[in-house]
Amino acid sequence: MNSKKVITAILLLFVSVLSFAQGGKKLDKIIKRDYQIIECTIAKISDKTVDYSLPGETLQIELDVSQIARIDFASGRSQAFAVTATTPTNNDSAAQAVASAEMKPNTIAVLPIPYINSGTLETSEEMAKFAQNDLYNKLLDKSANLFPLTVQDLRVTNSLLHKAGIDYKNIDETPIEDLQKILGVDNILAAKVSYTITEGSTASTYNSGSAKVSDNNKKVKTSDISTTNSSNLTYYNYMVYFDMYKNGTKIYSQTRKPFLNIKDSWMDSITYLLKRSPIYVKK
Template identity: 30%
Template sequence: MKNPKFIFVLLFMFISSISLAQEDIVHMLNGDEKKGKVTAVKSEVISFVYSGEDLEYELKKENIHKIDFASGRTEVYNQIQSTSTLPNLNSTTTAAERKNKIAVLPFKIVSNNTALTTEGMMEEVQDATASSIRKNTSQVILQDPSETNAILYENNIGEAEASKLRPAELAQLLGVEFIVLGSAKIDYTGSNSYGSSSTTYKDKENKDRKSSKSSGKENTFSSSSSLENYSTNIMIKIFNDQGKSLYNVDRTGIGTNLDKYESTISYLIKRSPWGSKRK
């Protein structure tokens, strides 16, 4: 007579293999794998339930590489970018050559005003940060932003590619000991309108009398203007060429003018490890 325990183990293994075979596997662009059941495929998202759970999630198609369905069918949504387009990250500089050098990368811009989320605005905030480092720090040598951007361009590194690289890799590629990464959240919050008027008279006598019977001539001028308001938050991170985080801060700017981000950056840089007001 066969051992009942042995039969039970075989039966359990058989049921488990069937259960696993019925799983859908969602492969994400960042390398993650999600196992469970795809319950619906919509225009921009898929509905998904993890194995052993009941809660339904929505996964954006733009973040999915492919889905291996339990039926054996595979559906590809996005190709994973070939690593051949990324730079050869073997550093061409020594630690001694990178010593005390610092580079500022273009800032990531997040805004409800799409006119601001441009390459020009990214580099404008980058330049403001570099300028503040020149004025408000000591003991570090700033790499000019034009040199930084040229190196990134030569190696086909834009915002998306830079986000996939480690801080240490970026620092070594740029030939610096420190890199500054940052983001600016700049939201348009509306506008205020202002108006004014003034009255002039043809001669002083008529002005003094202000008589309706006067033969003098009265001229009234009016003008109006509007002021656009913004809410700004700046985040700055500084890493060294070994990947160690040295500074990680954010601050909401005071005031509503668009260019108030410059004073916020100045405040944060002054309190950085080499800043004039560091503790």
């Protein structure tokens, strides 16, 4: 092998190693408020924007922080972004005063729970209502552990939100301070359920047969029958977001993946986070 071929081989090996190292680089993750996840490299964070670049690209993209729920950095650190209310102008038709309900101290309201497929971004109104109702019933069931808090009736909560033009689709766009005025409560529990669905299959093989013994009792002949059964499985990969507010301030914020990947496993995460929240007192 001549020197040129040796140099070429070394260069190719170096490029391969470099490409492998870059491919294995850990990326930052931006979790948007619409539940979209962007894997990227964060370049800069300011009060208003986050600049990032996509894998394999040098072009920097600017994203408004109002669209971001959380950033999980490659280092393992996470940073949450609170929703901030903007100051409306006199010409803004949305600058109407928020209708305030009579304030009921030591009362907690459960907001509608967005339930969204993070892969397709499809939402389900039925599941959003079901999840809200499930969490509401959990609070009622544990009311003795929530004293002195009282849980606002779910019909009252949803009726007041409906009058204000708020539902599970735009609940994240409304500042918590406005929601507390609309609902007349000083405590709010807000949760979200994000999920993806994957398919898998399993195969099981069963053997059966009969043994035949020859006349001299020395040789054994066996006739085996092998049966294989396969089944398709559906896996639900959930992420539950759980936030609690008191007088406009976030006092508890956690995310949790259920231990199991079954259809209703998100309920277990809701119960787990509720029991570890600051409003829950063990009896």
